[in-house]
Amino acid sequence: MKKWLSISIVGLLAASMAAGCSSGKPAATGKDNNPAPASAPDKTGAPSASSAQDELKDKLELNIMAISYEGGGWPANNPMIDYLNKKFNIDLKFQWISQDNYKEKLNVMAASGEFPDSFLLMKDDFLKWRDKGIFLDIKPLLAKYPNLAKQLGGEEQLQFMSPKGKYYSFPYYQIETQTSFGIRKDWLDKLGLQMPQTLDDFYNVTKAFAKQDPDGNGKNDTYGFSASLLANKTDFKHIDQIKAAYGLVNTWGLKDGKVISWHSQNKELKDFAAFMAKAYAEGVLDKDFAINKVKDPQDKYEAGKVGIDDVVPNVFYQTIEPNLKKIDPKGETVQLLPPKGPTGLQGTATNAITQRIVINAKIDAKKQDRLMKLFDYLVSDEGNTLTKNGIEGVHYKKEGDKYTKLDAFDKDRPILISAWYLRRFDLNTQIRLWDDKTMVDNVNKWFKNSEPFKWTNVAAGLESPTDTKNGTTIDQKFMTALIKVIMGEQPVDSLDQAVEQWKKDGGDKITQEYNEAYQQTQK
Missing domain, CATH: 3.40.190.10 (Periplasmic binding protein-like II)
Incomplete structure (x- = not known):
């Protein structure tokens, strides 16, 4: 749990779509349960033009620390890590720390001044270090990453718990009336x-x-x-x-x-x-x-x-x-x-969205950009499908309009990025491509029925x-x-x-x- 592993996060879902089952490459999607055809224009914000490829020519190591819950995190050879490493020319490593020891680990890092490139924080720790120059202000960078600006609750959520005019974190989305x-x-x-x-x-x-x-x-x-x-x-x-x-x-x-x-x-x-x-x-x-x-x-x-x-x-x-x-x-x-x-x-x-994802302000501009590119992709249409369902041909298969979960989905748990770290604001964040439509409709009905009964903690932020x-x-x-x-x-x-x-x-x-x-x- 305490050594650097290649990628993980919070979750329930992952998604992906591919040009062919054998490639394991996700295709772009429209809405979560309505994948776009493989020929659809790229909506991901991920690099595709030659100039963007030039920005990815140097391989970078990216270290991310997340809370680990039941079952721990991904091993280093997880297919999701391999896919993202190849797509972004990175060596992605996740340090998985159990929830019982997470605060202790953060305090040790704070004492040494050595934080990961990106990490998850609860409210108290975020507020404790917010004004210490530790977190990158992402607001000046957002124009280059349209999915982050669009898919994470907008200005209100990006501004939440930061000084006016500063965006020191991304929100970890939780459905407000979740239960x-x-x-x-x-x-x-x-x-x-x-x-x-x-x-x-x-x-x-x-x-x-x-x-x-x-x-x-x-x-x-x-x-x-x-x-x-x-x-x-x-x-x-x-x-x-x-x-x-x-x-x-x-x-x-x-x-x-x-x-x-x-x-x-x-x-x-x-x-x-x-x-x-x-x-x-x-x-x-x-x-x-x-x-x-x-x-x-x-x-x-x-x-x-x-x-x-x-x-x-x-x-x-x-x-x-x-x-x-x-x-x-x-x-x-x-x-x-x-x-x-x-x-x-x-x-x-009623949940308050007080868990925050931060980027270390001390890492160089190249790493900052690569992390932002990665995060922008993860909340794009294609990335959302990937992180909710996994890789087509590896974690599920598509036959016509039918999707079938494969055994590797339960073994590899591709949903951990979405479940334990970063995901877009999406009521269906825990719904997969192969889930029964009646079940999906029932889930959404429960959420809709609960919406009028919000019971908000006014001091959450x-x-x-x-x-x-x-x-x-x-x-x-x-x-x-x-x-x-x-x-x-x-x-x-x-x-x-x-x-x-x-x-x-x-x-x-x-x-x-x-x-x-x-x-x-x-x-």
Whole structure:
């Protein structure tokens, strides 16, 4: 994981099209699922004219560092690396660092002053080093790379978190309303229940799922819903819709023009905690919610042990539903819109695009240009197809209008660039050429249905030095108090003390800093 490898990134998809299966060369495309013919004019922005070839005559080594998740990164001899090396006359190397050690690795590099040519950063590290002269301002260069200007969210996203007039990073795209509740419709039908509309409905349905043997196995072995904590244990996962229904803000929100934290919303917190405590005490909420790993609720849904889960739609159709069908062939899931809270509020899990890709300002102009050419290609029509599906004839084949995945796709995982590093703003970023059209339509419908329920963190792109330094510690302390209430170990009113302690430990200072930063954005 800690040695330089040839290329990788975040992902789910890759794409490509070729003049012939044997060549392994992707052809230009129009829309993702409608490849253009091989004779279509080049839309990629990749070098093609003789002058452009002259710019590529010197072979350059490009080093990129990315976060590695399950399964690690690409080995040095991956076909995707070979293809890009040849296309751009480069020796492309990726240093794959596991998510658990990534921050530590960055700090070591910062101490030595030796950063890679390009690397991925989370919000805190980006803001920490943004004004240190480490990152290349890409704004003056963008005119030469039209795909980067067009396909990465435009000026708003390129400017995000940089000083006015500077573009110090590219965004790592995440679908804002990426997740949605899915509910076992076959369980509803078996128990004679209607789709829940309100939180009260939600509770009654999930209690029935827990108590009325919806799977018909004669055992008391199901829960209504589950949850987990985030990896850093500062918040919950899988139940944002319940928090939003009670009027809690998404970490940070606005009230009367001021930035507030959910940690300071006494009434809303106590209402939410009372709901969760009741669900826990009555066996409606998964008893292991506080020790679950992030993916455990999904695994339990797939295993038929939970009736509602917060899922990513494309992952649902590609993975969760097939796994559920193996357990229960009659299992049927439909989308459940966020339940309405006591005052009619609704919201769903909403991502902020705070992961950023930067280019090292210290590398020479030739390397800067070659990286920009590479990145511009990756978000072009052709590059988007390549990074979502792989190389035609290697990772998939095309016969007429039909596309078929080949075994090498799962072995080579050509999607890692798109999945773990750089990809265009594309709702279908996780959809492949061979995916069933009905499934694709269903995924897009889920995304469209969730769009009206955005629940935005207003401080996502703002900086608070105190939050960066101490926020995780005081948030974890607060979560410990909240979990004790939910598990019945402390009364609900004890949250008043937890709120005051959070403020005293640094919450008030963090709130002040975020308000000052927010006011600067309003000028």
